[in-house]
Amino acid sequence: MSSPHTPPAPAAPLGLSAWRKRLAAVRLPLVSPPEVLKALQDPDLPGPRLLEALNRDLPLGLAVMRHAQSAMPKGQRVSDLAHAVGILGLTRLYKLIDTLGQQRLQLDKPGHLRLAEALQTSRLAGHLALQFAQIEPGNTGLARMGAVQAQNVAEWLLAVAAPALADTLAQRVQDNERPARVEQELLGCTLMQLSAAVAVDLGLFQADSATLLHAVEPALLGRAARLAWMGTNPPEILPEIGRWLHRPSTLPSLLQMLAHELMHDWYSRRSTLLFKALSAHRHLKLDQVLYATRRAAVQASQEPHLWAFCAAPAARLLWPPKPRQRRVRAAAPAAESVRKPAPLEPTARVPQPAHLKAPSPAPAPEPHPKPPLQHPSSIEPGSRARNLIDLFVEDCRSGRHADLRTFFRAFKLSLADGLGLERYALFLKMAQGDKLVCFLARGFGSEIEPRRYSLALDGHNLIAKVFSQPNGFYMAERGRVAGLRALLPEKLRPELLDSGALWGAAHVNQRSVGVLWADGGAAGDDLDPVQYAGFKLLVRHFGDELTRLMRVQKSQTVFADSQGR
Secondary structure, three states: OOOOOOOOOOOOOOOHHHHHHHHHOOOOOEOOOHHHHHHHOOOOOOHHHHHHHHHHOHHHHHHHHHHHHHOOOOOOOOOOHHHHHHHHHHHHHHHHHHHHOOOEOOOOOOOHHHHHHHHHHHHHHHHHHHHHOOOOOOOOHHHHHHHHHHHHHHHHHHHHHOHHHHHHHHHHHHOOEOHHHHHHHHHOOOHHHHHHHHHHHOOOOOOOOOOOOOOOOHHHHHHHHOOOEOOOOOOOOOHHHHHHHOOOOHHHHHHHHHHHHHHHOOOOHHHHHHHHHHHHHHOOEHHHHHHHHHHHHHHHOOOHHHOOOOOOHHHHOOOOOOOOOOOEOOHHHHHHHOOOOOOOOOOOOOOOOHHHOOOOOOOOOOOOOOOOOOOOOOOOOOOHHHHHHHHHHHHHHHOOOOOHHHHHHHHHHHHHHHHOOOEEEEEEEOOOOOEEEEEEEEOOOOOOOOOOOEEEOOOOOHHHHHHHOOOOEEEEOHHHHHHHHOOOOHHHHHHOOOOOEEEEEEEEOOEEEEEEEEEOOOOOOOOOHHHHHHHHHHHOOHHHHHHHHHHHHHHHHHHHHHHHO
């Protein structure tokens, strides 16, 4: 006798042919607000501004291309937006805008949030193309942007054609399932295959176009990433990798993959892999690739019409890295769902779902524990730690810190959020005398009171030795803490934690002016070489900016005193 609770078999996916027909009938809502659509119908609007606005509102630009393509003789294709506007003429274009403007992107409509995410991703890919793609003679940057943006067209259409399925697909990918496997299971094809087919159906590309996206082989991607330019001279590109890198479809594929990954996590391993692959492809230093990528994100974020729906690409740069997880096998849930439930014994106690249990007296609320500090996995260009350090260093070099308070706030952010170093103290040498005075301390005991605690520079304690060394850096590892504790001044000995500490001498004009102490705090794990390397990068630019700001503060105090007399 079969069980009445056997779940129904999942419906078979439609497949590529059926989805092509279904998506061809979809009409997308416009992004631009009514006042912008009205401005586009001004006969005095310059042509370049009209084309730029059509390119920015991707659904409107797609509709213009589709209508122009329908007016073309069979076998001919609209090349770009400028060609499409020329075919339609302004009268037909204005009428089309009036008709399409009745349906606009709205937060409460099914699928519109997912559509906004897809459009934002495509705009980011377009701006990446503007940064990285060579503009060939006779081709414009706008045409290059449009071509790369349209590579993602199936994601726009699917969000409106099947909102629930698009949400399921996005959620499973967010849960760390492999995108191609999930897409194959739900659609019967990959989104890349579907986008290529739909783009050809809509006349956006020719069927044999060499720039259509292709699946990037992970092995070749990894080998290309290992050839990133990070040293003085660029590495030699092997012929096999060079041939793959310079296929016409490789760059659009890399840019689309990078745009998708950056909208998910700027600091993931895959983002770093793609940064490095682009470095090898464009023959650019990795720092230049990162700069160009951030510039593209900023430019893609200067379009406020999508901000009400999803965070701008540049804002996501400030989001913390997502925890790393292992990939989930997509077939596992399906296998579980077809298992027959085991018969329950009459006396078996089955736990009830939480929402069906009888309410019980709630315990006193406990404070949320602070999440454990995460060590940086790397300080290579592109890592979160390196981004924060580079930002602090650049602000120091440019003198952008307004005062000591903003300077130390930025320093604390780089230490704590970038390197996982929660505690720090600064000891400065006074102009007169042979002592280091505690200028500030965060997380230390009451004995180490700023401006009151001092230690002698007599050469017999560890802090004095760090101050006097030409290199001026030292790392106390767990195994050496007990021995090093005896080398510290008496009041500092209990402050040296078992997990270790970092010390660095702050220099001005190659002269030591103080010592910085940093560690992970009571809840921190053992310190590691990555934190030590990041700490060195920070401290090397610390002294000059601190001295400048102290002089500014002193001059302001003198000026205020003179005004008060």
